[in-house]
Amino acid sequence: xxxxxxxxxxxxxxxxxxxxxxxxxxxxxxxxxxxxxxxxxxxxxxxxxxxxxxxxxxxxxxxxxxxxxxxxxxxxxxxxxxxxxxxxxxxxxxxxxxxxxxxxxxxxxxxxxxxxxxxxxxxxxxxxxxxxxxxxxxxxxxxxxxxxxxxxxxxxxxxxxxxxxxxxxxxxxxxxxxxxxxxxxxxxxxxxxxxxxxxxxxxxxxxx
Amino acid sequence: xxxxxxxxxxxxxxxxxxxxxxxxxxxxxxxxxxxxxxxxxxxxxxxxxxxxxxxxxxxxxxxxxxxxxxxxxxxxxxxxxxxxxxxxxxxxxxxxxxxxxxxxxxxxxxxxxxxxxxxxxxxxxxxxxxxxxxxxxxxxxxxxxxxxxxxxxxxxxxxxxxxxxxxxxxxxxxxxxxxxxxxxxxxxxxxxxxxxxxxxxxxxxxxxxxxxxxxxxxxxxxxxxxxxxxxxxxxxxxxxxxxxxxxxxxxxxxxxxxxxxxxxxxxxxxxxxxxxxxxxxxxxxxxxxxxxxxxxxxxxxxxxxxxxxxxxxxxxxxxxxxxxxxxxxxxxxxxxxxxxxxxxxxxxxxxxxxxxxxxxxxxxxxxxxxxxxxxxxxxxxxxxxxxxxxxxxxxxxx
Numbered sequence: 001x002x003x004x005x006x007x008x009x010x011x012x013x014x015x016x017x018x019x020x021x022x023x024x025x026x027x028x029x030x031x032x033x034x035x036x037x038x039x040x041x042x043x044x045x046x047x048x049x050x051x052x053x054x055x056x057x058x059x060x061x062x063x064x065x066x067x068x069x070x071x072x073x074x075x076x077x078x079x080x081x082x083x084x085x086x087x088x089x090x091x092x093x094x095x096x097x098x099x100x101x102x103x104x105x106x107x108x109x110x111x112x113x114x115x116x117x118x119x120x121x122x123x124x125x126x127x128x129x130x131x132x133x134x135x136x137x138x139x140x141x142x143x144x145x146x147x148x149x150x151x152x153x154x155x156x157x158x159x160x161x162x163x164x165x166x167x168x169x170x171x172x173x174x175x176x177x178x179x180x181x182x183x184x185x186x187x188x189x190x191x192x193x194x195x196x197x198x199x200x201x202x203x204x205x206x207x208x
Numbered sequence: 209x210x211x212x213x214x215x216x217x218x219x220x221x222x223x224x225x226x227x228x229x230x231x232x233x234x235x236x237x238x239x240x241x242x243x244x245x246x247x248x249x250x251x252x253x254x255x256x257x258x259x260x261x262x263x264x265x266x267x268x269x270x271x272x273x274x275x276x277x278x279x280x281x282x283x284x285x286x287x288x289x290x291x292x293x294x295x296x297x298x299x300x301x302x303x304x305x306x307x308x309x310x311x312x313x314x315x316x317x318x319x320x321x322x323x324x325x326x327x328x329x330x331x332x333x334x335x336x337x338x339x340x341x342x343x344x345x346x347x348x349x350x351x352x353x354x355x356x357x358x359x360x361x362x363x364x365x366x367x368x369x370x371x372x373x374x375x376x377x378x379x380x381x382x383x384x385x386x387x388x389x390x391x392x393x394x395x396x397x398x399x400x401x402x403x404x405x406x407x408x409x410x411x412x413x414x415x416x417x418x419x420x421x422x423x424x425x426x427x428x429x430x431x432x433x434x435x436x437x438x439x440x441x442x443x444x445x446x447x448x449x450x451x452x453x454x455x456x457x458x459x460x461x462x463x464x465x466x467x468x469x470x471x472x473x474x475x476x477x478x479x480x481x482x483x484x485x486x487x488x489x490x491x492x493x494x495x496x497x498x499x500x501x502x503x504x505x506x507x508x509x510x511x512x513x514x515x516x517x518x519x520x521x522x523x524x525x526x527x528x529x530x531x532x533x534x535x536x537x538x539x540x541x542x543x544x545x546x547x548x549x550x551x552x553x554x555x556x557x558x559x560x561x562x563x564x565x566x567x568x569x570x571x572x573x574x575x576x577x578x579x580x581x582x583x584x585x586x587x588x589x590x591x592x593x594x595x596x597x598x599x600x601x602x603x604x605x606x
Contacts, residue, residue: 030377030390035351035497036370068516087559 068106068177069145072205074198077102092187092195100187100195102202106179114139117173117182118152124186125156125167142172144183145208149174161188168192170199176208222294223301231295234286241266241285249441252357259288260334288334296327312599315592322584329577337572340496341556344504344525345564351501351530353551353569355494359449359469362495363393364488379449379469379491395457395482397489400464405439405447408432408468420452420466425478425489427452427466434466451491457482467491499549500529505537507558507565521555523565540567 073079077090088104118138119129130138135152142151151172161167165188172183183206185192185199221227242258245266249257258264265282269275299320307317340353359379364372377388379402388397401420409417410431417433426432439447450468454461465478467490477488503526510520522541527548528534540546546553550571557566 030375030388032373032375032390032392033497034371034373036372 069181069206069208071202071207074201077198077202092198093191100185100191102183102185102199104181104183106181114150114173117171121152121169121171121184122154125154125169126160127154127156142203144172144174144181144203145176145206147174147176147208155189163188165190170196172203219301220305222297223303223305224298225302227298228295228302231291231298235291235295238264238285238288238291241283253439253441258285261287262290263287292327292331296324296331299324299327312595315588315590315595318588318591319585320588322581322588325577325581325584329574329581332574332577333572336574337570338496340494340569340571342502342553342567342569343559343564344502344523344567346504346507349501349503352495352497354492355496357446358494359491360494361388361397361451361453361467361491362489363388363391363397365393366486366488374497376495378494379451382451393487395455395462395487398454398456399451400454401434401452403434403436403448403450405437406434406450406468407437408434408448408450408466408470421454421464422452422466424463424480425465425467426471432466449491453489455480455489465489469493498551499531500527502527502553502567504565507562509558509562521558521565523555523567525553 071088073090077092080089080091086103086105088102090102092100092102115132115135118135122129138152138154140151140153142149149172151170153170154168156167158164158166168187168189170185170192174181183203185195187195238258241264242254245258246254248269264285264287266285267280267282268278270279272278303317303320338355340355342350342353344350360376361379361382362377363375366372373392375388375392382399382402384399384402386399388399391397407417411417411419411433417435419427419431419433422428422432427434434450434452437448446469448468448470450466450470452464452466454464456462462480462482467478469491471478472490472492478490479486479488481487504523505526506524508520508522508524509518510522511517512519520541522539524537524539525546526535526537527546529549538546540553540555542555545555550573552570552572552575553567554570555565556568558564559566
C-alpha cells in the first residue's frame with residue numbers, strides 16, 4: 001500500500017477510535033435501588049403548585065433570590081409566608097371575607113415571552129387565549145422604580161372567581177438585573193376594584 | 209525492533225510541533241464558534257455540539273447581514289473530542305521523540321506531564337462528572353439529589369415495611385416500541401410514544417394534540433392531549449419531556465399512562481395496584497439517592513450593613529450516614545463546600561425569604577487531577593526558571 005495513503009488512513013482510524021471510546025460513556029443503564037419511603041424534603045420545594053398542565057415554561061423554576069427591593073405595604077395588606085415561587089406575598093383582607101393577594105416573583109430572562117404569560121393569566125381568570133395583536137390592546141406602559149415596564153388587567157366572566165364572583169388579575173412586569181419581576185394582584189373583581197389605588201401606591205413605593 | 213516506516217512517519221506527524229500549532233489554532237476557532245452559537249442555542253447544546261463532539265458545523269446566522277445568502281453554508285469546526293485527545297497524543301509522541309534525560313531539562317518534562325494531566329483530567333471530568341441539585345427548607349431532611357438537565361422514567365413499588373423499590377431508566381435512552389429493559393417488576397412496560405419536548409393541554413383546546421391511547425392516570429382524568437414541539441434550547445427553560453407508557457402483564461394490557469416531567473410538581477403520583485401491591489409510574493428530573501441524608505438546620509444570608517448587597521450565604525447542615533449512623537454538623541458557605549462520600553455540596557442558591565437553601569451537588573472522580581496538574585506545572589516552572597537563574601548567577605560570578 002502506498003505510504004501516502006496509509007498515513008491518512010491511520011489518522012482517520014485513530015479519530016474513529018476516539019469516537020468509539022467516547023460513545024460508550026453514556027448513562028444508558030437502568031437502575032434499581034431500594035430506599036426508605038421518600039421524605040418530603042427530598043422533593044422540590046417547587047412541588048405542589050396547582051398550575052394548569054401544558055404551560056410549564058412560563059414560570060420556570062429558578063433562583064428566586066432575595067428581595068432586592070424595598071416597599072411600603074398599604075394599610076390592611078399583611079405580609080404572609082411566601083412560597084418558593086413567591087418572593088413576597090401580601091394578603092389583602094381577612095377571612096371570613098374574601099382574601100385577595102399581591103405576590104411578587106422574579107425569574108431569569110423573559111420567562112417564555114410576554115404573550116405566553118398574558119395568555120396564562122387570562123386562562124387563570126377563565127378567559128381564552130388571544131393573539132399578539134389583540135394582546136397589544138391590553139398592555140399599558142408603567143414605570144416601577146424608574147424602570148419601564150408593562151401592565152395588564154384581566155377580569156374573567158361571572159362565576160370564575162370565589163363565591164360566584166368574577167376573578168380578576170392585574171400584573172405589572174419589569175425587567176431588572178437580568179430577571180423579570182412580576183407584581184401580581186389576584187382576587188375577586190369587586191374586592192380588587194377597591195384596592196387598585198393601593199396597588200398603584202404600592203408600585204410607587206417599590207425601589208430596587 | 210523494526211517499526212514500519214509508515215508508522216514512524218505517522219508518529220512524527222502526530223508528534224510534530226506543526227500539529228501542536230494547528231491544534232491550538234483549531235482550539236481558538238472552536239471556542240470562537242462555540243461561543244457564538246451558545247448565544248443562540250444555550251450552554252448545554254453548545255457544549256454537546258461543539259465541545260463534546262469530533263466535528264461540528266457552524267451556520268452563519270440568518271439574522272446577520274447577508275444571512276439569507278450565507279446561512280446555507282456549513283462551516284466545519286473541529287470538535288473538542290478531536291482536538292483534546294490529539295493534543296494529548298501530540299504531547300506524548302513529541303516527548304517520546306525528543307526526550308533525553310538531562311537535569312537542566314527536567315522542569316520542562318514536569319511541565320509537560322502536568323499539562324498532559326490537565327488534558328486527561330478535563331476529559332475525565334467531561335465524561336464522568338455529574339451535576340445535580342438539592343433544595344432544602346430549614347428543618348427538612350433529604351436523601352436524594354435531582355438532575356439539572358436529565359430526566360428519567362421511573363417505576364416504584366411500595367412495601368409494607370416502608371421501603372420503596374425504585375426502578376429508573378434514562379429518558380434519553382427511551383425508544384418507541386421497545387420495552388423498558390431489566391424491569392424487576394412482574395409486568396412489562398412498553399414505550400408507546402416519546403416526546404423530547406411536548407405541549408400538553410386539554411384536548412378540546414389544543415389543535416393538533418392527540419391522546420395517544422392514554423386511558424389511565426392524569427392523562428385520562430384530565431382528558432389531556434399531547435403534541436410534539438421543538439426544543440426550547442434554552443438555559444432558562446427545561447424541555448417538557450413526555451412519554452406514553454403501556455403497561456401489560458402476560459400479554460394482557462393493564463393500561464396506558466401519560467407521563468411527563470411537568471406532572472410531578474403539579475399532581476400526585478400516578479399509581480395502580482397489581483397483586484396486592486401499589487406501583488407508581490412517572491417521569492421526573494433524574495433523582496439520585498444518596499447513602500446519607502442532609503438536614504438543613506439554618507440558612508443565613510448576611511448583607512453589608514445598611515444595604516441589600518450580599519456579604520455571605522451559609523447553610524448549617526447535619527449529615528447522617530444511613531448505614532453507619534455517623535452524624536456530623538457542617539457549615540457550607542461560598543468557596544467552602546462539603547465533600548462527603550464522593551459528593552461535593554456547594555452553596556448555590558436560596559429562596560423563601562432566606563429559609564430555603566439550594567446546593568449544587570457535584571460528583572467528579574477526577575476532581576483532584578487539575579490540582580495535581582497545576583502543582584506539577586508550577587513546580588516544573590519554578591525548577592526550570594530556578595535552573596536558568598542558578599546558571600546565570602554562576603556564570604556571572606565566574
